[in-house]
Amino acid sequence: MSAELQMEQVKVRYGGFTALNHVTLHVPARTTLGLVGESGSGKSTLARAVAGLLVPDEGRMSLGGRPLEKRRSREQRKQIQMIFQNPDASLNPRHSVRRILSEALRFHNMTRGRVQTEQRCLELLERVRLSADSLDKYPHEFSGGQRQRIAIARALSVEPELLIADEPTSALDVSVQRSVLELFREIREELNLTVLFISHDLGVIHAVSDTVAVMRQGELLELAPKEAFFAQPQTNYGRELLAAVPKMPTASGLVR
Template sequence: MSGNAPVLAGKNLTRRFSRRASFGRTETFTAVDDVSLELHSGETLALVGESGSGKSTTARMLAQLITPSDGTVELGGRQYAGRRLGEFRRQVQVVFQDPFSSLNPRHRVEQIISAPMRYLDLPKPAGGWTARVKELMERVGLNPDHSQRFPSQFSGGQAQRIGIARAIAVEPSVVICDEAVSALDVSVQARVLELLRELQQQDHYSYLFITHDLAVVREIAHRIAVMSQGKIVETGDRQQIFTNPQQEYTRTLLAAVPQIKYQRAAAAGQAAPETGRT
C-alpha cells in the first residue's frame, strides 16, 4: 500500500438499480449518489442513517461485493479487479448483520472459520487448520472445544463472535461491520463492541461500522459520516457530530438516541452470559 493514502477509499460512488414499474415498464432508481469516503489506518468510521438511506449498499460497494455504477474503490491508493480481487479480499473482510443467515447451518464452526483461509489459498498453519481455528475462537471469547458444533448450537452473540473470528482469520487490514450488533440484545451488544475494541487495539484493524443506532456509534466511532437518501450529508469526528451537528437531519437522528450508556469490560462482565440456544 502506498504512503499516506487512506487504507480504504470510495470515490464518487454511485449505484443505480432497475425495478419493474406499472404496466410492465422498468424504471431506474439511484440508491447511492456520488458518495466519497475515506477510512484511515486504525480508525473506526461509522456510516449512519435511517433504513433505506443507502449505507449498506455503500458498504457492499466498498467491500466489492457489488459493482458501482460509477466511481472507484481503492485499497491503499490502488484499485483491484479481476485476478487481483483475491488480494483485495484478503485485506477487506465483512461481518454481516444476522450471524445465523451469514453462517452456513450445515457446516461446523471449524469449517466456517477456516473457509476464508482455504478459499484464498493461504499457507496451512504449522499446527493445521484445527489449531488455528481454536486459537481464533479463544481470541473472540469462544470455547475452542466447541469447534465441531453447528451454528444453531450457539446464542446470537456467540454466533456473531464466530462471524468475527471468520473475518479476522485472514488477518485483514479492514473489517466492514454491516449492522453487526443491531440484531443483538443491548447487554450482548456491549460485549461484542468491547471485543471489537480489544481486537482493534491489538491488531490495529480499521473498521467501517454501518449502523442506524447512534447510541452504538457514540461508543465505538472515531469519525462519523451521516447518510440520507443516498448522499453523505455531514461528516465529522464523534465529538463534533454529537455536540455541534450542522445538519437538521443529523439533529433529528440525535434526538432519537436513547439515553443509554453501554457498559465497558468490567460492567459488561456482570451482564447475562451468552448461553447457547435452546
C-alpha cells in the first residue's frame, strides 16, 4: 500500500527569497530518502511542500501516480503524515495521549465507536513500546524520547503511505536517539512505508536511509544510493559535509 513520491521542478519562494529552486526528486516506494544539508538549505521547506503545509510557486508533485495539488482530498492528506523535530511543540500539552491519538483516528473515520478507537490506540502504543497506562497521561509526564514516540504513534495511527520525519531525533539525547532510530527502522519494515527523513546528522542519515540527497541553498546537489554517497561523494559539498563529522579516536591513534 506504499507509494512513490515524485517531485518535478518544484520551486518555493518566501517573498523575494528562493527557498527551493527547481528541485526534481524521485523517491521509489518503500524506500527511505535521507535529506541532508546545513540549516537554511531548504530541507524543511521541501518537506512542508510535500506535506501540503505550503504551496509551491512552480512545479508538480505526485504520490503513487496521483498529483498532489494545492487542494488535497481527505484521502491524500491521510496518506502523508509528518513527525516534527520538537515533540514539546507538536503535541498539545492539554490533551491526554488518548485524545492526541484518537483525534486523528476519528477525523479520518478510521475506527467506529469508542471501544474500537481505544483498541486501536492501545495497539499503537504497543507498537511504539509505550505501556497501556500511558493513555490517560499528558505529554509533560513523559520524557523527550517517549514524547517523540507518541508523535510517531499519532503519525502512524491513520496508516499513512508516506512518512515525513523532520529532524525527529535532533532534540533527543544520544541514547534515546538510538532507540528512536531503531523504532523507525522497525515500523518502516513492518508497514512498508516510504519515508522522507530529514537530518543534518550524517550518522543518523547513514543509519536509516537507502538513498541520500544533499541540499544546499535551495538546490538539490547530489542524489545517490547510501553506500555510494558515503564511500565517494560526487560533489565538493558532499565531501565537505562528510569531513566535518567529528570522528571517534581509534586505538591506533586519533583519526580526524
